[in-house]
Amino acid sequence: MAVEMVQLLKKTGGAAMSKSVCVIGAGVGGLTAAAYLAKEGCKVTVIEKSTTVGGSAGWYFRNGRKFPTGATIAFGLEEHGLLKTVLDDLYIDLPAADLLHPMDIILPQEKVSVYKSTELWEEELKRAFHERSGNVLKFWRALQRIGDDVQAVTESRVSLPIRRLYELGNLPQHALKHPASVLRLARYALLSVEDLMKKYGLQSYQPLRQLLDAQLLDAVQTDVTKAALLPSSFALTIYRRGSFAIQDGLGRLAKALASRVKELGGEVVKVSPVENLTYDISRKQWNVTSRKRTSSFDYIVNNSGISFGPGTSYGADDEFSWGAFRVDAILSNEVRRGSLEGVEFPFAYQIVPHFDFSSLVKNTHGPVYATFHSTQDMKGNLVEGEVTMTVSLHTHPNIWSTYSEEKYKELKERLKEEILNEIDRVIPVRKNLLFAETGTPLTYERYIGKTAVGGFPLTVKNAVLKPKSVRSSLPQLYIVGEQVFPGPGTLSSTLSGYYAARSIMKER
Numbered sequence: 001m002a003v004e005m006v007q008l009l010k011k012t013g014g015a016a017m018s019k020s021v022c023v024i025g026a027g028v029g030g031l032t033a034a035a036y037l038a039k040e041g042c043k044v045t046v047i048e049k050s051t052t053v054g055g056s057a058g059w060y061f062r063n064g065r066k067f068p069t070g071a072t073i074a075f076g077l078e079e080h081g082l083l084k085t086v087l088d089d090l091y092i093d094l095p096a097a098d099l100l101h102p103m104d105i106i107l108p109q110e111k112v113s114v115y116k117s118t119e120l121w122e123e124e125l126k127r128a129f130h131e132r133s134g135n136v137l138k139f140w141r142a143l144q145r146i147g148d149d150v151q152a153v154t155e156s157r158v159s160l161p162i163r164r165l166y167e168l169g170n171l172p173q174h175a176l177k178h179p180a181s182v183l184r185l186a187r188y189a190l191l192s193v194e195d196l197m198k199k200y201g202l203q204s205y206q207p208l209r210q211l212l213d214a215q216l217l218d219a220v221q222t223d224v225t226k227a228a229l230l231p232s233s234f235a236l237t238i239y240r241r242g243s244f245a246i247q248d249g250l251g252r253l254a255k256a257l258a259s260r261v262k263e264l265g266g267e268v269v270k271v272s273p274v275e276n277l278t279y280d281i282s283r284k285q286w287n288v289t290s291r292k293r294t295s296s297f298d299y300i301v302n303n304s305g306i307s308f309g310p311g312t313s314y315g316a317d318d319e320f321s322w323g324a325f326r327v328d329a330i331l332s333n334e335v336r337r338g339s340l341e342g343v344e345f346p347f348a349y350q351i352v353p354h355f356d357f358s359s360l361v362k363n364t365h366g367p368v369y370a371t372f373h374s375t376q377d378m379k380g381n382l383v384e385g386e387v388t389m390t391v392s393l394h395t396h397p398n399i400w401s402t403y404s405e406e407k408y409k410e411l412k413e414r415l416k417e418e419i420l421n422e423i424d425r426v427i428p429v430r431k432n433l434l435f436a437e438t439g440t441p442l443t444y445e446r447y448i449g450k451t452a453v454g455g456f457p458l459t460v461k462n463a464v465l466k467p468k469s470v471r472s473s474l475p476q477l478y479i480v481g482e483q484v485f486p487g488p489g490t491l492s493s494t495l496s497g498y499y500a501a502r503s504i505m506k507e508r
Helices: 002-011 028-039 082-089 118-128 130-155 171-177 179-188 193-199 206-220 229-241 251-263 333-337 358-363 405-424 441-448 460-465 490-507
Strands: 020-024 043-047 059-062 065-068 096-099 103-106 111-114 243-246 267-269 274-280 285-290 294-297 299-302 323-332 347-351 365-376 382-395 433-439 477-479
Touching: 020 028, 020 285, 020 294, 028 043, 028 251, 028 299, 028 490, 043 251, 065 365, 065 382, 082 130, 082 490, 103 206, 111 118, 118 130, 130 171, 130 179, 130 193, 130 206, 130 229, 171 179, 179 229, 193 206, 193 229, 206 229, 206 347, 206 365, 229 243, 229 460, 251 267, 285 299, 299 490, 323 333, 323 405, 323 441, 333 382, 347 405, 358 405, 365 405, 382 405, 405 433, 477 490
Parallel strands: 020 043, 020 299, 043 267, 103 347, 299 477
Antiparallel strands: 059 065, 096 243, 103 111, 274 285, 285 294, 323 382, 323 433, 347 365, 365 382
16 A cells, blocks of 8 residues: 555656645544545545544543553454554554453353364354354355455455546456355355355354354444345454454554654644534635634545535435444452453443343343453553453433433433443442443444434445445545545554545545
8 A cells, every 4th residue: 555655646747735624533544545636646634623632542531540442352453454454554552452252242041162273163162052063164254254354355445436546446457366255155146144054054043143242243233134135244253353452452442543744844733623514616615714724725634524515424314324322331340250250351241131131121222242341541550459341231312302301311311320330230330340331332433423412323334335434525635544445443443544645645
């Protein structure tokens, strides 16, 4: 990718020096675009509403402690991995540890541990799904092969939908070298995960279905009936391709990208929400008004997920996105004497609820996703004797604004108690609880300006037939992050930032 950018600069005689870019939102997608563009000579300004960078891969402070905004585990940092390649392009080195056992999935009748080792993983599948182990292994090996094909195509840097020749990346060369792989992907392109389950007679096998639904809702925002097979195959196998704990937390990725932008001559302006965005047709420039900056720019990259008018974001589209209900908690280190003893942090549990709690059933959807980390104070120092726990569940974003203030507070408290009860079935959190606070989609709206998080469900329509481009319908305005191709997640957002930067460099 770095070579491609240098070639672009040579072809245009270094004209990028005169071009200015405003990136709205300092998530990893926007920061990646900013870093690439600053590296190639553009004048880059990143404007962020929050006090910190990172977006869903960032952090914030509560009760004197540091909590991750969302994502906690990094993917793609293995040698030649997708994220590693981007960071190498930008000369960023992130200390990270390979997680060999990053997660346990708690089903109603079984626990399934996710291991990086293929041997350990297949033994776990045979143990947990012993009634149908033969077919389950065949299914998962097929899923792995498809996921390998998807990764190879992603490495070619193809960007969907293809509207310009350069958006093919190196796909033509890849197709010539690996025709069988590309044909296999074409054959599976319109299938769902459930379709592959049917091939192995597993569509009615409830234990496997519960595991897949739990994993898919977190990764692609929908279940086996609607999840597109191609992106889902990659998502379901990504933990085993390489799960990494970045030193000091995933927020360090965003900090490193922001630092690189500044080193390359760009600026990152925080606590500066954008108030107005208009296009001057005569000057062919965008006018941006924010709390701390008012200026005109040649290009806009919107990473905020917020609409500033028609065409400026996909968030205004009539398309469903989930919201999140979360619990931030501090536990006594005594909690590590049980199931967490000897486990490397961060460590995650996906817990399929028993569904005997009416509040959970009515107001949330899918598994309880709990992650455990070492506790840090507001200066980033480790706090001895404590463990940080962050919990999130999917919820409909619009229902929370329908409650009265009294009902809202009462429901938040009830949900918190029921969620802690669910986790307590696995780990004794209650007796070790020092602090717990909840957040709803209305909390997200107050701090980041939107109630929905996680992007759009990766159905066949959204992922294959009508993927959302980084190029908007407006002149010189690009959209990056969870709303666009390749989809939800830190890795996908990073790639979208590269795709947008490539488009600007090609079309300026």
